[in-house]
Amino acid sequence: MNRIKQLFQDKKDILSIYYTAGYPNLGDTVPILETLEKSGADLVEIGIPFSDPLADGPTIQHSGETALKNGMSLNVLFEQLAEVRSKVKMPLILMGYINTVHKYGIEAFAEKCNEVGVDGVILPDLPFQVYLDEYKDTFDKFGVSNIFLITPQTPDARIKLIDEKTNGFIYMVSSASVTGAKKGLSDEQLAYFDRVNQLNLDNPALIGFGIGDNASYKETCKFADGAIIGSAFVKLLGESGDLHQNIQSFIKSIKG
Template sequence: MNRIKQLFQDKKDILSIYYTAGYPQLGDTVPILESLEEAGADLVEIGIPFSDPLADGPTIQHSGQRALENGMSLQVLFKQLEDVRTKVKMPLVLMGYINTVYKFGIENFAKRCSEVGVDGVILPDLPFQVYLDEYKETFDRYGVSNVFLITPQTPEERIKLIDEKTNGFIYMVSSASVTGAKKGLSDQQLAYFERVSKLKLTNPALIGFGISDRASYIETCKYADGAIIGSAFVKLLGEAGDMHAHIKSFIQGIK
């Protein structure tokens, strides 16, 4: 069974963590993964740095720029991940922009994901219909799930179509904004979470954007299968000190 499916079958209140590959230092990608698994994270989204990250707020933009300056690329990332499955068991997802993947080659990308043990990908600017028409067969052939984002503005018909045509999880963007840690959840956001939960989707759903602490994690878990924390964790990685200890403290503070 696919590691993503297995995770959602075995656990509730999933905590997914996002961070940028090659940040704060080029060689930190796998050590961060190992620390996250040891600390109790359930799923990890590794960001592929890109020069023009449209959906990212200042914290993740900064980490991406630093990672690019460090020399991170898809070639380097796949090289770093070649032996990762001897060290890390949890599901791994790559998140980035279609330009980078298209330049690398769609089939080559899907093949490398399969070879190193990446379970899924999130490409926020990949149009869903283009995925269905041109790329779905390739990703399916290599056993790599594509995860698509929905927002409070996404029509119910489209949410159901995404659910029907994908097999990983649904990424529920909490609000129509860029990434970034925010305090508290609005009544409008809670109403959106409730509306989606009533659709009884086949795929599990994780809520991301603005989830930054234990309180928002617990609240979102009432409406979905778990939450995604990105900017708050990336900010932590930029702080001086023992990174392994920081990661352990951060995850334990959430769960």
């Protein structure tokens, strides 16, 4: 069974962590991944740095710029992940922009994901219809799930179509903004979460954007199968101190 599907069958209140490959240092990608699993993270999204990250706020943009200067690329990332499945068991997702993947080659990318044990990909700027028409068969061939984002502005019919045509999870963007930790949930957000829940989707859902502490994690878990934390964790990686100890303390503080 796909590791993503198995995870959602086995656990509740999933904690997914996003970080940028090659940040803060080029060789940190896999050590961070190992520490996250040992510390209690359930799912990890590794960001592929890109020179024009339109959906990212300043914290993740900075990490991407640093990673690119460090020498990170898709080729380097796949080299780093070559033996990762001998060390890490939890589901692994790559998140990036379609231009990077297109340059690598769609089929070559999907095949390499399968080879190293990547379970899914998130490509925020890949139009859903283009995915269905041109790429879905290729990703299905290699058993790689595509996860798509929905926002408070996404119509019910489109949410249902995404649910019908994908098999990972639904990424519920908490608000129509770039990434970045924020405080509290608005009435509009709560109404949005309730609306999505009323659709009775087949796929599980995780809420991302604006989650960065125990309170926001616990709150969002009331409305979905779990939460995604990105900017708050990436900010932590840039702080001084023992990296692995910082990660362990962070995950403990989120889960409580």
